[in-house]
Amino acid sequence: MAGRIRDEDVVLVRERAPIADVVGESVQLRPAGGGRLKGLCPFHDEKSPSFNVNPALGYYMCFGCGESGDVISFVRGTEHLSFVETVERLAARYGVPLHYEQGSAAAGRQTSQRTRLVAAHKEAAAFYAEQLGTPEAVTGRQFLAERGFDQAAAATYGVGYAPQGWDALTKHLRGKGYSNEELILGGLVSEGRRGPIDRFRGRLVWPIRDIAGDVVGFGARKLYEDDNGPKYLNTSETPIYKKSSVLYGLDLAKKEIAKRRQAVVVEGYTDVMACHLAGIPTAVATCGTAFGNEHIGLIRRLLLDQDEMRGEVVFTFDGDAAGQKAALKAFGEEQRFVSQTFIAVSPGGMDPCELRLAHGDLAVRDMVAARVPLVEFALRKTVDQYDASTTEGQLAALDAAAPLIAKIRDQGLRQRYAVNLDRWLGLMDEKFVLARVAQSMGSTPQQRRASPAARPVDSAATAVERELVKLAVQLPVLVAPQYDALGEDCFTLPDLQAVHAVIAKAGGTSQAAGGEPWVGALLEACEDDQTRSLVTRLAVEAPLSDFEPDDRYAGAVLARVQELAATRATAAVKATLQRVNPEEEPERYYRLFAELVSLEQTVRALRERGIGAT
Secondary structure, three states: OOOEEOHHHHHHHHHHOOHHHHHHOOOOOEEEEOOEEEEOOOOOOOOOOOEEEEOOOOEEEEOOOOOEEOHHHHHHHHHOOOHHHHHHHHHHHHOOOOOEEOOOHHHHHOOOHHHHHHHHHHHHHHHHHHHOOOHHHHHHHHHHHHOOOOHHHHHHOOOEEEOOOOOHHHHHHHHOOOOHHHHHHOOOEEEEOOEEEEOOOOEEEEEEEOOOOOEEEEEEEEOOOOOOOOOEEEOOOEOOEOHHHOEEOHHHHHHHHHHHOEEEEEOOHHHHHHHHHHOOOOEEEEOOOOOOHHHHHHHHHHHOOEOOEOOEEEEEOOOOHHHHHHHHHHHHHHOOOOOEEEEEOOHHHOOHHHHHHHHOHHHHHHHHHOOEEHHHHHHHHHHOOOOOOOHHHHHHHHHHHHHHHHOOOOHHHHHHHHHHHHHHHOOOOHHHHHHHHHHHHOOOHHHHOOOOOOOOOOOHHHHHHHHHHHHHHHOHHHHOOHHHHOOHHHOOOHHHHHHHHHHHHOOOHHHOOOHHHHHHHHHHHOOOHHHHHHHHHHHHOOOOOOOOOOHHHHHHHHHHHHHHHHHHHHHHHHHHHHOOOOOOOHHHHHHHHHHHHHHHHHHHHHHHHHHHHO
16 A cells, blocks of 8 residues: 655645646536636536635535535545545646655555556557557558548547457556556456456457546457457446446547537447547547436536526437437436437438448538437427327327426426427317326426425625625635634624634634635634535635625725624613613613713724725
């Protein structure tokens, strides 16, 4: 096991790895005011963005599920890595040399399991790519050429060739210092009767990369008739490869998906290549598995798939029965998207690779451009199964199609498709069809699901108190040293009082340099998870102002919080004064009266100061 990474190296990794860039690899972020960014949370399924990032401080927080942290915790949580694996991955990416403690010199040279497996896959990809140029790989090169891919295309996508020998890759990687156990664990090698053997032999090989660009697996296509294996053989599940959470081509397509707000889902590796080369750079494919929930999550976060920023997801399937079945299955998941979903089927049922080869790049672009809404496709395919020339067939088709329409979220769209269905079936009775759809809606999950509870809204007083504590967390120089002189009674909520105490414990705003080290010091000073969570939340929240806070803004907030505290004190003194009899307790009465006059003067002065600061 590797030794402990030196603390100063971990700090340097945090500083060198910009959180906006790292998060932006898997989450489409947009400005949220005050220099902050927001997007759809990668830690839970949501329709509207609650995930906030503060690049200046290096922290994130989701106001929906409560997940929070820095760039290391983000990668660790989204990639399911250990702390050491995460630091090593970021260090390698941003050129930070790591030093290890608590171990021998050998321990310092060791690396984590994931790092070793990723490095082995990178070596394997380079080996396969080199083998594509050997005499033995002529069949593989011919396969690519017959499908319209030249040497440059093969290099762009890292296509390689696995030699027919039993252990060519095994010997190569063993020579690079990898053990049999590591190669078997990574799915590169299998345990044969006489020792380890290559998993892929005599096949054309595509490296499968995760969203960050690391090679985590391979897809291999059969080339020879005497190969008794399946047409396509993929890497099995390993510690670094989970097919349900990987989309082939996503590392190349992610920026275009975010830019164009479009994702095109195809079925195979060559289809992705064909689409990209034909001018559809948003194409991705699943890796030997059905398009599922985790794939949806990946695409939604890149599309920023929410109500106010509608994108589109285009599914392309073969025109055969299997392809149509896959399309109908995709419709079953369609409601998980907010974006519009479409299906594109080429004339003659050719896949994108075949279409490009037969009719050129323009034909591929035209196929995608001619997409039809997935709901319409699903409805028509459902209706086509029945004989609409008979009354019995019309009613059977209506009963089969009505539940599909009932799933449509948009009320106007739902009504229009109900009207369309009436016309397709020739019933000429829109009210009857709408009633049938409404009847189906009674059992839909949307109808059964309770409305989400409204989030509590801070009062005006607690809102400005929160804003002041937020300034002390994010920009302590703006409120120092006045903030440090405030008492606990300036804050009405126990949570804010707790953070105020943490700020004092960390040395106060007068001693704070600001930035990530200051937030880190506050988090260390927290004694419970609830306070720690609130500190992180305050570090990423946008200011109440539409503009970046400055000295004038901070001064106004400080004055307002002090004014509110003085107003509360004034009310308390007034209430006490009303209960005191001046004849029975004259000394106490006049002391309270003097205190009241002083407090009222303080309130007026603070109010004027606040007005002057705005």
